[in-house]
Amino acid sequence: MIDPKLLRQSAADVATNLARRGYVFDADAYLALDEQRKSLQVETQRLQSERNSSAKSIGMAKAKGDDIAPLLAAVEDLGTQLATSESALQDVQAKLTDIELDLPNLLDDSVPDGKDENDNVEVRTWGNATSFSFDVRDHIDLGEGLGMLDFDAASGISGSRFLVMTGALARLQRALIQFMLDVHTEEHGYKETYVPYLVHAHALVGTGQLPKFEEDLFKTDGDTPFYLIPTAEVPVTNLVRDTMLEADQLPQRYTAHTPCFRSEAGSYGRDTRGMVRQHQFEKVELVHFVAADESMAALETLTGHAEVILQKLELPYRVVALCAGDVGFGAAKTYDLEVWLPGQNKYREISSCSNYNDFQARRMRARRRNPDTGKPELIHTLNGSGVAAGRALIAVMENYQNEDGSIRVPAVLKPYMAGAEVIARA
């Protein structure tokens, strides 16, 4: 959520910033609504004040034993007036809140202009596109050739966008997850966490998936439904909801491995083949909680931590700065890591690292006490994939393939694969 005070004072500037995303913020309509709110609030508060003082004098009169009947008569109409005024105020405030929850975050000035992913800016590359002396296969051919990847079985159980893996391939994904968690906890100072995969709506409002993106989520039945998490970002970031942190408790870094569940509504026809886009996938997530003035530096650090994973796996990748039109709803700035996939002959997103600044913190009421002023202030939150395990598995399969369809095990994963060098058809 954008600071409502900023919206009121600089609505035009906010509209200009959001226009870079292609988002139309009707500043005049908002300000007109806010004017309504203001006059209703002044009137409501005047009536409330009147009620409070009369209630107080009735209380004192009663304590003295005086007759309170005339006092009661004097405030006869006040109740209904107040009720009318209060409910009108509530209506307007609800409308304002709806607008505010719908507004994406302000973009950082360093975000490049652009409409969609074609306008993203390459920041750096690492490694060279893997070269082969034979015709490369994609991960589907490789996995099915090994007899370890079965989309037919999965669709029989759950339909499209699910997969079944068996044997060494299933283990390879587990190895990737273990490896990533170990690097982040042992080398990058993250605290490993285990979190719920089913969450209440308010947690998703806190991180920004609700109320706007309900159709992207899976939801259980019942009066108080659960939502399946679309990313570990949701439960992990909500660790600081409604907290007041002391200065020495920041920064904090958390990592978690969770499955992620996404309905992929609206992505019909995209990546229908293979395991690139699934309803259920595994991911290792990184989350930072930092003081306000540290978040931009933290974004660089966080991105670097995700990059280390790809470097250790010796997978070629590039870092792109997302352009204004491609930055996600709650983020102020985002770097994507794109890994080289020989099977598609292009780079594909494997990690997305974002600085949310105070956008999520405001929704969650996550604050720290400023040691200089003694006053509470919103913290900043960041998160990034470190990295998506399903897509990392694809990248390993395709980049480490042999001519006979077997797959070499990356050096750093061998300890997690009982020392196996190669995955071959059994």
Place this chain on the structure above:
RNA sequence: GGAGAGAUGGCUGAGUGGUCGAAAGCGCUCCCCUGCUAAGGGAGUAAGGGUUAAAAGCCCUUCGAGGGUUCGAAUCCCUCUCUCUCCGCCA
């Protein structure tokens, strides 16, 4: 699933219809005292919002959330969420 008890400020915890935004303690800030340290004494210390150019001041809201009763609700009633205890079941 059944029965019960709870949710109060940064934290612990009093408060069961009126002058209660809320005792006390802890923590924190400032000051004093003590030749170090430990300890002691005093004062201050919730958040969000409105009014304002800004501040001061004044006002409003907030005692888990939402409704209700009342002139008046932390306190009474209803619903929900969460926590704890006991029973049952269970990986």
